[in-house]
Amino acid sequence: MRLPCEVSVSSRLLPSAGLRGPGRGARAVVALGKPPGGGGVWLQLRENIEQLFTKFVEEGKATVRLKEPAVDICLSKANVGHLKTFLSAMKLADRGTSEESLPLSTLAPPKASEVEKPKTKMTITSRKDYPFAQSFPYTLEQLQASYCKLPRIDTCILGLKRLRKLDLSHNLIRKLPVTIGDLVSLQELSLQGNLLESFGAALCNSTLRKSLQSLDLSQNKIKALPAQFCQLRELIHLKLDDNDLIRLPFKIGQLSQLRFLSVARNKLPFLPNSFGKLSLESLDLFGNPFEQPNPLAPDIQLKIPLTLWEHSARATINYRLPYSCHVLPSHLCHDLDMSKSCHCGQACLSSFIQTTVTMNLHSVAHTVVLVDNMGSTEAPLLRYFCSLTCYSQFLDRHLQSIR
Known part of the structure; x- marks a missing residue:
């Protein structure tokens, strides 16, 4: 043995x-x-x-x-x-x-x-070099397997517990297995140039929340990211270029560590309300069909008087009362997780006034790539109001600013 x-x-x-012990092994x-x-x-x-x-x-x-x-x-x-x-x-x-x-x-x-030093890095850039008939060294910390026409992520990769960097760009992967969240050391994940249509909510609740710092999902077919995506709180680099995104996670402002964000050439009509909480070094939103903001044409979904559920839900969020699926039905927890924040700081759920306002992207990023060929660095931002009073106060300030 x-x-x-x-x-x-x-x-x-x-x-x-009086002697010292041995040095390194x-x-x-x-x-x-x-x-x-x-x-x-x-x-x-x-x-x-x-x-x-x-x-x-x-x-x-x-x-x-x-x-x-x-x-x-x-x-x-x-x-x-x-x-x-x-x-x-x-x-x-x-x-x-x-x-x-x-x-x-x-x-x-x-x-x-x-007795050779264990292999920690491997680069594969063609299908003929991919080890289909054997497993990868368990000591791998960095693995690149690009241009291999892989339709899925092999289970032998999912067993590499020491992986810190995984590059599976330019393959044919359509779906991510939940078990990729078991790679407890994974810090960088590149899935550029595949056929992904989604990024599962289960991955956002896995150990990736504590380890993942860089994620590249560019050149795929993703239309939307789950609300749970914002659980990946350690993200620093995020690339979402050349997808079919019609919206960003509405609580993206919770990604407090995020410094580099690129969402060029997607289908975003506006940015979520929490986008203004980001603090970025670099931002690229070029090539999105942003709508012209119009604060004077709100979408009014305010119900007066408020329902008992709306009152209770707002109080739960505003007073930061703890809740979980062990206390409330799961669909109610989901509704609470999707609560919106009014400009006054109070919460609202299904009863609100919604409009878009102009946002200068330099307010959230040091370096901003032009939004279009006209030299603009502004984009529409979705904003919510919990009451007619809040919307009226905002409207008064807006009208005064354009006089």
Whole structure:
């Protein structure tokens, strides 16, 4: 039984002699087996393991403390499954299990490939180079598989728990599996130039919320992003160019870390109300068919008097009362999640006045790409009002500003 990993051996007697312990570990192969001539286990383990430290075994790390010699063998960067099997075999050997019962073979020198530094980066740019018949190295941290005509994301990719950067651009992927949210270390994801029509709400509620910093969905067929998209709070770079987007998530202003946003050549008629809360370094909205804003022609959906549900829902949001599907029916939670914010700061749900106003994009971004060929850096912003009073006050200020 062989375990390729990084190994460092520390003597517990060194501190008493005033000496420092070993430095960084070295790539090696730890083997459990019989010496070439037979005659039992090569390193005495029977009743010789003082303790196994396995708190970080899910990260490929463990420490074996021997009684004699008084050393700690520190294992790291190992395959998690292989490490668990190896530790189980060591426990059996310590308990005195017979050699016939242990999966041991005759020891042999390790191959050069076993002690090489594990591969962390792989780039594939053609279908003929894609490893369809074998799995990827589990140590991969960066993977690019572009122009491979992949119709889906392979399960072998979804098992690469160390991936920080995944580039699957220019393939034929139509749908994203929910399990892509299990890539707990993923920081950069590029899906440019595929056939995606959606980005699932389940992905927005996965571990990607805490890890994903860069997302490229440009050159797909996406018409809308789910409201839950704004749960990806760590996003810094977001590219949505050349899709069929007819709207942006209405709570996009919650993406407080977002600094680079590109939504060029889509079908946006206006920007959501919360867009004004963004603080960007670069913004590109070129080539969208923005409507001409007209604050004097509102869409009035105000119901007077307000329904009991509207009163209750507004109070829940305004007073920040906690709610969840364990307390309320799921459809009511969904309605509360979709609440709108009036210019006065109060909430409204299904009863409101809606209009569009002109927004100078330099108010949210340092660098702004022109919206059209006429040199404009302005776009229509959707705005909501919770009452006639709020709309009247806004209208008075607007009329005074254009006099």
